[in-house]
Amino acid sequence: MSVTIKDVAKRAGVSPSTVSRVLSNNSRISRETSQKVRDVMKELGYHPNMTAKSLVSKTSSSICVILPKPAEELFLNLFFMELIRGIVTQANRSGYDVLISSGGSEKEEVEAVSRLLNGKRVDGAILLYSRKEDPVVDFLRQNGHPFVLIGRSEKYPDILSVDNDNVQAAYDATKHLISLGHRRIGFVSGPPNHIVSRDRLKGYRNALEEAGLETRKDWIVEGEFLQESGYRAMSFFMNLPERPTALVVMDDLVSLGVLRGLHELGYRVPDDLCIVSFNNISISELSTPPISSMDIGIYNLGYTASQALIQSIQHDGDRQFQKRHIIPHRLVIRESSIFTPSKPS
Amino acid sequence: MSVTIKDVAKRAGVSPSTVSRVLSNNSRISRETSQKVRDVMKELGYHPNMTAKSLVSKTSSSICVILPKPAEELFLNLFFMELIRGIVTQANRSGYDVLISSGGSEKEEVEAVSRLLNGKRVDGAILLYSRKEDPVVDFLRQNGHPFVLIGRSEKYPDILSVDNDNVQAAYDATKHLISLGHRRIGFVSGPPNHIVSRDRLKGYRNALEEAGLETRKDWIVEGEFLQESGYRAMSFFMNLPERPTALVVMDDLVSLGVLRGLHELGYRVPDDLCIVSFNNISISELSTPPISSMDIGIYNLGYTASQALIQSIQHDGDRQFQKRHIIPHRLVIRESSIFTPSKPS
DNA sequence: CCTCCCTGTGGAACCGTTTGCACTATATGC
DNA sequence: GCATATAGTGCAAACGGTTCCACAGGGAGG
Incomplete structure (x- = not known):
């Protein structure tokens, strides 16, 4: 069917090994032979069979990205696309292909990963935000497969991972509001079992404490990474006898819910409530x-993860590489937080 | 290193061929042998090597998705993610893996596709919105590789493709505004070299014509699929001596730009201007x-494309399959188009 | 009782590469 | 002039499966 290395060899009057060596730029091949073989390859339209190459080299030059089960959630879309862009760009640059796997149940997820990694279809995996108990992480660890986590694992702190300094980021976001003169600052958190929620809450608290402001339990609301959560948090806050004048919000989509609710009730942003949120998705x-948002370098997270993974694949088991990569964050200030509250605190 | 079919064979006291047959549920294997082999596979932790399997079967059980070069554009993000979700979901369901390839230059794109298809790494490709002159399409066609286009090709109408009836969809959207009583309806188009732009413009014209309304050149504005285009279109329209009371807009992101501009100038939607747009991304x-938007079933587009491609791969060359799939559209009416204009037309 | 068919299994070739080893010239050092 | 290094190439054995063909043994049919 398709033209193989043998066809080329025959046509060029050399052995298959010679053709193979030409392909890999082996230095022991003479100029003329090399040129002749290349000409024949062009002439016959030869393309190396990646599968055969993989079989003997025991590597696939591809990695996979494991999307968590609830990839359906809206919020995740933009976030993930950006992440994937970063991953794919870097991987391609390093000569790797990227395979996307979206999980069903946790069990199916492990099966899929097992098929890909144990079946040698891919050389490593990138996991997006592991859960506190993640069977996929356990599996990969036990089988010694190269992988990198976007986020971090509390269970295994030595795991190769790429993350933000979320404590510092939340501290910076809160500090920004404080520096505008806000003294009553609320926090809209994500699900409490997500490490990122806890980290950001901590940063928020640190900033308040440093400024000598009290942390009020009733100014901290938990929710999902969904618009509705923002909506609910907003109505909760606006019904308090003593309301915050500013909010730190875990995610842009949640902020959008807050915004929507405020608009319906006739409140104005930033005049009635200032908002700073996270992720800075479009x-x-x-x-x-427009919402002020903490840019966490999503593309960069993906890019770096891909780079770290491939490095770890290529220098198998070599412990000399950095285990934990921190991507810098940067506050992008927009209209939602340009207001200085009046003093009657 | 890893345990192979031979190890299993040895341990189970059978030949490699027998193990292979157990793996493929060959009916000629006796119950007992089969069970024994399976037990040994569990015991040794055997996982079939996909690469070896691919080599002999000459299929990879994977497909690839080719992202067009300007995947950087914002608008595309949500759209693509949704598409990819559909593709991956269906592919996995059919036992296929999905590989993402993002192009650089057109030349690099063709090279990448060639490497993947000719190199037998994937069995087929899904292309997202081909350009009028698409070297990748030409390449795939010439080499006889299975592929499906999301969108349609004017150059090769017989190509396997999945698309909406964009003429009809635009007709429906426009009709909706007309039925609300609007007589002066503008159109914000995408790039004129995109087939989708032309199709939708046509539908818009059809609806106006049918209603006995004149199509005014100055009420049709071209732009990119970007927010800025919407912003510019809006200021153009609002500066006209005679302004439209409603707009049909090619894309949600563009609508957002329109909205933004109107808000800045103090106009209100839908009171001052009604909007219906396309794609219905979140x-x-x-x-x-919220913007009324024509839902074009993005997920469904992806899902169907994947299905069609895999069908075409598995029944190679069989022409009995449908060449052109049309995904139904559905208008989702929201606040941006619930206003009936006053009569002074 | 002999042939034929059927079931269950093993042997070996093959898929398209890579690569260690062997081999032939030619060049080098002494 | 002879051992030795070196460049350039071929042979054959992997890599881990699948599958065609052969073959043994047992039951059925004549």
Whole structure:
């Protein structure tokens, strides 16, 4: 069917090994032979069979990205796309292909990963935000497969991972509001079992404490990474006898819910409530008004994860590489937080 | 290193061929042998090597998705993620893996595709919105590789493709505005070299014509699939001596730009201007106000494309399968188009 | 009782590469 | 002039499966 290395060899009057060596730029091949073989390859339209190459080299030059089960959630879309862009770009640059696997149940997820890794279809995996108890992480660890976590694992702190300094990021976000003169600052958190929620809450608390402001339990609301959570948090806050004048929100989509609710009730942002949120996905720029958001370098997270993984694959087991990569964050200030509250605190 | 079919064979006291037959549920294997072999496989932790399997079967059980070069554009993000979700879900269901390839230059794109298809790493490809002149399409066609286009090709109408009836969809969207009583309806188009732009423009014209309304050149504005285009279109329209009372907009993101501009100038939607747009990505639901949008079933587009491709791979060359799949559309009416204009037309 | 068929299994070739080893010239050092 | 290094190439054995063909043994049919 397709033209193989043997066909080329025959046509060029050399042995298959010679053709193979030409392909890998082996230095022992003479100029003329090399040129002749290359000409024949062009002439016959030869393309190396990756599968055969993989079989003998025991590597596939591909990695996979494991999407967590609830990839359906809206919020995740933009976030993931950006992440994947970063991953794919870097991987391709290093000569790797990227395979996307979206999990069903946790069990199916492990099976899929097992098929891919144990079946040698891919050389390593990137996991997006592991859960506190993640069977996939356990599996990969036990079988000694190269993988990198985007986020971090509390269970195994030595795991190769790429993350933000979320404590510092939340501290910075809160500090920004404080520096505008806000004294009553609320926090809209994500699910409490997500490490990122806890980290950011901690940063928020640190900032308040440092400024000598009290942390009020009733100014901290938990929710999902969904618009509705923002909506609910908003109505909760606005019904308090003593309301915050500013909010730190875990995610842009949640902020959008807050915004929506405020708009319905006739409140104005930033005049009635200032908002700073996280992730800086495009939505935050496009909303009315645009939302100040902590850019966590999503593309960069993906890019770095891919790089770290491939490095770890290529220098198998070599412990000299950095285990934990921190991607810098940067506050992007927009209309939602340009207001200085009046003093009657 | 890893345990192979031979190890299993040895341990179970059978030949490698027998083990292979057990793996493929060959009916000629006796119950007992089969069970014994399976036990040994469990015991040794055997996992079939996909690469070896691919080599002999000459299929990879994977497909690839080719992202067009300007995947950087914001708008595309949500759209693509949704598409990819559909593709991956269906592919996995059919036992296929999905590989993502993002192009650089057109030349690099062709090279990448060639490497994947000619190199037998994947069995087929899904292309997202081909350009009018698409070297990748040409390449795939010439080499006889299975592929499906999301969108349609004017150059090769016989190509396997999945698309919407964009003429009809635009007709429906426009009709909706007309039925609300609007007589002066503008159109914000995408790049004129995109087939989808032309199709939708046509549908818009059809609806106007049918209603006995004149199509005014100055009420049709071209732009990119970007927020800025919407912003510019809006200021153009609002500066006209005679302004439209409603707009049909090619894409949700563009609508967001329109919305943004109107808000800045103090106009209100839908009171001052009604908007119906296309794609119904989550943004349209989350904006202030929410935008009426033509849902084109993005997930479904991806899902169907994947299905069609795999069918075409498995029944190679069989022409009995449908060449052109049309995904139904559905108008989702939201606040941006619930206003009936006053009569002074 | 002999042939034929059927079931269950093993042997070996093959898929398209890579690579260690062997081999032939030619060049080098002494 | 002879041992030795070196460049350039071929042979054959992997890599881990699948599958065609052969073959043994037992039951059925004549």
